[in-house]
Amino acid sequence: MERVVTAKDLAALADDMLRAGRTVAGPVRRKERYFYEAVSRGADLAFDFNYCVYSPRSFFFPPGETLLTYSIGTNELNVAPEAPRTSPVIMGVHPCDCNAIGLLDAVFGSGVPDDHYLARRKDSVVVAVDCHGPCDPTAFCRDMGGNEAQEGFDVMLTPLNGGKGQAAERYLAAAATERGRELLAYNKVGKEPARADRDAAEKFREAKAANFSRRLPYAVEKLPAILDRSYNSLLWQVTAKRCYSCGSCNLVCPTCYCFTVKDVPDLSCASGKRVREWDGCQLQDFATVAGGHNFRPESSSRLRHRIFRKGKWIKEQQGRMGCVGCGRCDRACTAKISVVEIYTQLAEEA
Amino acid sequence: MASAAPVSAKPKIAVFSLTSCEGCSLAILELEDVLLDILGKFEIVNFREAMTERSWDIDIGFVDGAVSTPSDVEEVKMFREKCRVLVAMGACACTGGINTLKNYQNEEDYRKYVYGDKWKVFPTIPAQPCSAFVKVDYELPGCPMNKFEFAELAKCVLMGKPFRLPSEPVCVECKKKGNLCLYEKGLVCLGPVTRAGCGAICPTYGAKCEGCRGLVDKPNLQAAADNLTNLYGMKIEDVLAEFRLFGAYQKERIP
Numbered sequence: 001m002e003r004v005v006t007a008k009d010l011a012a013l014a015d016d017m018l019r020a021g022r023t024v025a026g027p028v029r030r031k032e033r034y035f036y037e038a039v040s041r042g043a044d045l046a047f048d049f050n051y052c053v054y055s056p057r058s059f060f061f062p063p064g065e066t067l068l069t070y071s072i073g074t075n076e077l078n079v080a081p082e083a084p085r086t087s088p089v090i091m092g093v094h095p096c097d098c099n100a101i102g103l104l105d106a107v108f109g110s111g112v113p114d115d116h117y118l119a120r121r122k123d124s125v126v127v128a129v130d131c132h133g134p135c136d137p138t139a140f141c142r143d144m145g146g147n148e149a150q151e152g153f154d155v156m157l158t159p160l161n162g163g164k165g166q167a168a169e170r171y172l173a174a175a176a177t178e179r180g181r182e183l184l185a186y187n188k189v190g191k192e193p194a195r196a197d198r199d200a201a202e203k204f205r206e207a208k209a210a211n212f213s214r215r216l217p218y219a220v221e222k223l224p225a226i227l228d229r230s231y232n233s234l235l236w237q238v239t240a241k242r243c244y245s246c247g248s249c250n251l252v253c254p255t256c257y258c259f260t261v262k263d264v265p266d267l268s269c270a271s272g273k274r275v276r277e278w279d280g281c282q283l284q285d286f287a288t289v290a291g292g293h294n295f296r297p298e299s300s301s302r303l304r305h306r307i308f309r310k311g312k313w314i315k316e317q318q319g320r321m322g323c324v325g326c327g328r329c330d331r332a333c334t335a336k337i338s339v340v341e342i343y344t345q346l347a348e349e350a
Numbered sequence: 351m352a353s354a355a356p357v358s359a360k361p362k363i364a365v366f367s368l369t370s371c372e373g374c375s376l377a378i379l380e381l382e383d384v385l386l387d388i389l390g391k392f393e394i395v396n397f398r399e400a401m402t403e404r405s406w407d408i409d410i411g412f413v414d415g416a417v418s419t420p421s422d423v424e425e426v427k428m429f430r431e432k433c434r435v436l437v438a439m440g441a442c443a444c445t446g447g448i449n450t451l452k453n454y455q456n457e458e459d460y461r462k463y464v465y466g467d468k469w470k471v472f473p474t475i476p477a478q479p480c481s482a483f484v485k486v487d488y489e490l491p492g493c494p495m496n497k498f499e500f501a502e503l504a505k506c507v508l509m510g511k512p513f514r515l516p517s518e519p520v521c522v523e524c525k526k527k528g529n530l531c532l533y534e535k536g537l538v539c540l541g542p543v544t545r546a547g548c549g550a551i552c553p554t555y556g557a558k559c560e561g562c563r564g565l566v567d568k569p570n571l572q573a574a575a576d577n578l579t580n581l582y583g584m585k586i587e588d589v590l591a592e593f594r595l596f597g598a599y600q601k602e603r604i605p
């Protein structure tokens with residue numbers, strides 16, 4: 001199903017969803033940057049934005065959440081699982097973040113399925129919007145294949161005008177899933193596309209390909225093999241000299257899914273809750289296990305671990321790249337450690 | 351570190367102050383909602399901010415303030431003797447806090463500034479953390495300390511669980527809050543090497559982290575020195591001054 005919608009139509013659709021009791025979130029401008037936030041009116045959503053500082057992952061995998069509450073009675077332990085209730089409609093997600101959602105779906109949906117993630121994801125709707133060109137000099141999504149959305153969205157919006165600093169006002173909305181079709185059928189948003197609209201969408205896609213240049217000096221398919229040869233490279237130690245092990249690169253990454261689980265007793269000690277919180281492999285204690293042994297005590301081994309996860313291991317496990325090239329980790333790193341630069345340097349060495 | 355095994359049926363606690371604003375002691379009183387619970391579980395035997403009757407039979411002593419005068423030295427030694435578990439509370443007690451700034455000034459100048467023409471009657475020593483003089487079992491860092499961390503420590507003592515400060519840096523809490531990093535606004539922030547636990551309160555309100563909670567366990571200070579000078583154009587003296595505000599007496603130093 002395809003419709004032609006204006007930014008106004010999209011805002012009205014968001015308002016409809018809000019009236020229907022849904023949580024609606026999307027890019028909101030906060031002074032100098034955009035952030036994904038829940039909104040109370042559709043007009044607050046921005047569809048023409050460069051990038052959001054954080055990815056939308058926190059709507060499905062929040063920074064902290066309660067998994068269960070417990071209380072200890074005289075002879076029994078009462079455990080009440082906490083069930084997430086919101087399954088948001090997220091409007092305005094760029095291709096890189098769609099692919100990242102696709103990866104999280106695969107990770108949280110396989111093995112022991114993650115009920116909390118899946119509950120939030122179950123009735124959620126993701127409305128993607130395509131990018132005109134690189135959102136920021138740090139982006140290398142083209143190299144990673146991240147700038148073509150393969151999965152993780154229900155509707156794709158292709159801008160029909162705008163670009164080069166001009167805000168788009170009209171979009172071709174194409175449903176990719178049943179949920180997407182339902183959304184577009186809701187109040188019959190927008191109008192039937194004309195032939196000229198489909199042509200304009202086609203033109204957008206052609207122009208888009210030309211707007212992105214490559215930053216990686218080789219095809220990404222070669223990356224796993226390059227990493228294979230680089231396990232003992234000196235680069236890990238040299239780069240880690242600058243690294244604080246602060247975890248910022250993990251916490252902004254749309255594909256990072258590691259967490260830690262803690263029990264938090266109340267002062268009474270007779271009841272409490274079990275919470276989970278974002279974790280990150282760059283942090284000092286990430287690989288510390290019961291008994292105190294740390295498998296990766298050196299920051300160089302943690303740095304290497306992250307780069308191997310993003311460029312090789314996740315691909316091997318999940319059949320998808322662990323990095324979509326959004327450039328957020330580069331921007332977040334106050335030590336200016338850049339994954340794409342590491343990938344490039346390793347190729348020169350290998 | 352001593353284990354936080356429960357010391358008696360109802361642990362007797364005491365709160366003392368050395369050279370400080372006593373803001374940390376007041377933070378305990380601000381714990382209204384949980385304070386009543388705490389009061390029920392402990393017996394408070396000595397607390398200048400909240401009582402007049404005092405006793406010296408103490409299981410856990412909380413002390414705020416830096417050791418900054420000869421009489422502070424005597425007092426902190428006495429607290430150590432009287433308390434089975436001694437907890438340093440707040441930046442001043444844990445690292446010397448901002449009191450240590452005087453250590454970098456002319457002694458006569460600041461004594462005159464603080465005590466006026468009676469300055470000679472008030473002897474002083476360079477401000478230092480409690481741990482410079484006595485063994486401290488637990489530290490609750492921060493300026494002021496985090497009252498929830500105080501409650502957490504109290505809980506651990508009651509449950510006989512070891513109390514641990516968060517090992518991650520302030521950046522983790524800052525990111526969980528969804529803040530825009532101050533470096534992206536052209537500021538320099540000590541979050542990457544400062545111990546979390548304050549909820550990244552300063553960056554959340556737009557102010558840089560000044561490191562009041564002290565450094566993380568294994569801070570990469572070489573990286574701080576290199577990055578701030580090479581990437582952010584700071585002079586090394588300015589980097590040192592940033593770290594000195596709360597860090598003059600920390601074990602780890604800028605190389």
Ligand code: SF4
Pocket residue numbers: 242243244245246247248249250282332333334335336337
């Ligand atoms: S953000 Fe930079 S300094 Fe911090 S852990 Fe990641 S690579 Fe290291």
Ligand code: SF4
Pocket residue numbers: 249252253254255256310322323324325326327328329330339
């Ligand atoms: S590793 Fe960096 S560039 Fe790749 S997806 Fe994560 S944040 Fe984006």
Ligand code: SF4
Pocket residue numbers: 050051094095096097131133134135136139140141142146147148325326327
């Ligand atoms: S990283 Fe690429 S796909 Fe993602 S927002 Fe930027 S330009 Fe678009």
Ligand code: SF4
Pocket residue numbers: 248334520521522524525529530531532533539540541542550553559
């Ligand atoms: S503002 Fe400070 S604490 Fe927050 S992420 Fe940036 S460096 Fe870390």
Ligand code: SF4
Pocket residue numbers: 492493520544545548549550551552553558559560561562563564
């Ligand atoms: S952000 Fe830094 S200076 Fe502010 S309270 Fe936390 S540790 Fe202290």
